Amino acid sequence: xxxxxSTNTLNKRQMEMDCGMSYTLAAIGGRWKPAILWRLTHGKLxxxxxxxxxxxxxxxxxVLQLRELEKDGLIKRIxxxxxxxxxxxxxxxxxxxxxxxLQNLSDWGEKNR
Amino acid sequence: xxxxxSTNTLNKRQMEMDCGMSYTLAAIGGRWKPAILWRLTHGKLxxxxxxxxxxxxxxxxxVLQLRELEKDGLIKRIxxxxxxxxxxxxxxxxxxxxxxxLQNLSDWGEKNR
DNA sequence: CAGCATCCAACACGATACTG
DNA sequence: CAGTATCGTGTTGGATGCTG
Numbered sequence: 001x002x003x004x005x006s007t008n009t010l011n012k013r014q015m016e017m018d019c020g021m022s023y024t025l026a027a028i029g030g031r032w033k034p035a036i037l038w039r040l041t042h043g044k045l046x047x048x049x050x051x052x053x054x055x056x057x058x059x060x061x062x063v064l065q066l067r068e069l070e071k072d073g074l075i076k077r078i079x080x081x082x083x084x085x086x087x088x089x090x091x092x093x094x095x096x097x098x099x100x101x102l103q104n105l106s107d108w109g110e111k112n113r
Numbered sequence: 114x115x116x117x118x119s120t121n122t123l124n125k126r127q128m129e130m131d132c133g134m135s136y137t138l139a140a141i142g143g144r145w146k147p148a149i150l151w152r153l154t155h156g157k158l159x160x161x162x163x164x165x166x167x168x169x170x171x172x173x174x175x176v177l178q179l180r181e182l183e184k185d186g187l188i189k190r191i192x193x194x195x196x197x198x199x200x201x202x203x204x205x206x207x208x209x210x211x212x213x214x215l216q217n218l219s220d221w222g223e224k225n226r
Numbered sequence: 227c228a229g230c231a232t233c234c235a236a237c238a239c240g241a242t243a244c245t246g
Numbered sequence: 247c248a249g250t251a252t253c254g255t256g257t258t259g260g261a262t263g264c265t266g
Contacts, residue, residue, distance in 0.1 A: 021147040
C-alpha cells in the first residue's frame, strides 16, 4: 500500500461517492440478495415459498442472507406463534425504496449482456 | 441443494430479473470498480493519475480490476507508443451508460447509511 | 416448518518484491 | 511509467446432516 499524501486532495465528493456506493453494494451485493429482494417486491412471503421460489439456493445461504438483509433493515421477519411454526418475510420501507434501483440494475443487465 | 421440481414454474420474468441483476452486479461489483468507474466519468485518465486518485488500492488490485472492466467492455485501454510508456483509460459508451446507475447507488447509500 | 451446526473448497484480496 | 510474480490470509459459499 502506498503512503497517503496529505497534499493529495482527493476531494470530498469522490469519497462520498465511493462510500455511498460501497454501502449500497454491500447491502444488495450478496449472492442471493437480489433474488430475495425481488421475490419480496410483490408482498410478504413465507419462508418455504421463498425457498421454493429460488431453487438454486441452499437453505444455509438463504437463511444467512435473510439474516443480513434483516440486520441491514431491508426486510422484516415476522414469526407467528403457531404450531407448526410459520415465518414470513416482508420488505421494510427502506427495502422498498430499493425497488427502482434493482429494476435499473436488471434493465441495464438485460440490455447489455 | 434441493432437487429442482419441474412443476415449479419459477416464471420467466423472475429469472430475467435475477439474471440481469447478476450480470450488472458482476460488472460493477468488484471491490474497486465503482471507484475506478467514478473517477473516469469526467474523462480519460492516465494510469498513474488513477492510481494516485485511489490511494487505498494496491497496484495489483487496480490492474486486475482494470483488466476486468476492459474485458467487460466498460473501459478502453489506450497505449501510446512512447518512451516512457503512457497508458490511458477511458469509459466506453457502455461504461458511460452506467453513470446514472452509479449515481443512484451512491445517492441511496448516502441517504440510508 | 423453519431452521442450525460442522466441515471444507474456491476465490477475492492484500503485502511485498521485482521488471520491460 | 506501468505494470508482473509470488505468497499468504480471510471471507464466501457449498454439501451434508441434525433439531426445536
